[in-house]
Amino acid sequence: MKPFEFKYFTLHQSPLVMKVSTDSILLGSWAKTGSAKTILDIGTGTGILALLLASKSNAKIDALDISKAAIQTAESNFKNNIWASNMRVFNSSLQHFSSQEKYDIIISNPPYFEEAILSPKQEKSMARNQAGLSFKELIRYTALLLQKSGSAYFCFPSKSEESITQYAEKSALFLKKKMYVRSFQNQAPYLVLAELGFVEYETQTEHLVIYTSEKKYTAEFIELTKESYGVRF
Incomplete structure (x- = not known):
């Protein structure tokens, strides 16, 4: 697959890993890193979110994925950039992930297809379906791994907003900011x-x-993503 060129890095893709999406580019561009020292990317895939956040912070970044193909792809992408020493990969489900520290930022572009039929290729199937991790579990484990002063960044279909907000509040997490995308x-x-x-x-x-x-x-899309894409429009 053709590499995807960003402003500060080149992202290589794999046919077994979900390809770069506008959703992830928007989320990674919109998320604020501030003075964060530790970041966790859940379901890293190609490593796009981890790399977008690495490009605007000095944080130590852990990237987690259950897919071996995703971990191999992300690890290769991390090694090919200047932030490699700050980045680690973990081939694990979130449910079995063990960390001795809590994170200042947690970010994830979770799968959207809660009841989707599994696709033929198992690696991509795990990336596209919530069979292994529901939104409810994602939020519950995020609450366990997030610093009390930290922020969690997610994107999800607008139709899921009410249920996800309810899941979050049950874990004492509240919406600080949201952006509706059309x-x-x-x-x-x-x-x-x-x-x-x-x-x-x-x-x-x-x-x-x-x-x-x-x-x-639109001008606002270009403005939001200019530090991710660079000048390319």
Whole structure:
């Protein structure tokens, strides 16, 4: 598969690992690293989220995935960039992942297909289905691994917002900020980017439209992703 060129790194892909998505690029661009010292990327895939956060922080980053193919791909991508010494990979499910420290930031672009039929290739199937990790479990384990002052960043379909918010509150996590993402101005949001934390805030709400009516990227999309993509539009 053709490598994907970002502003600060090149991402190599594998046919056995979920390819680069606009959702992940948006989430990695939107997430704030601040002064974070430790970051956990759950379900790293190609390593895209870990690398996007590495490009704007000096944090130590752990990347976790149950897929061996994903771990091999992510590890190769990490070794080919200047942040390699700050990055580690773990071939493990979240349920069996053991860490002696808690993280300042946890980030994940979780699978969306809670009831999807498994695809023929097992590696990609695990990446696309929630058979091994439900949203509920993702949030529960995130609450166990996140620093009390930390932030968790997720993206999920807009139709799942209510249930995910309820799961989060049961784990004492609250929506600090969210962004509704539309493909076009006249369409309903299809995606929510969310920042969660242990302190209950009044939720800040943002909106993003990806394309103009001429099917070109909007100014706000270009502004949000310029440090990820670089000047390429």
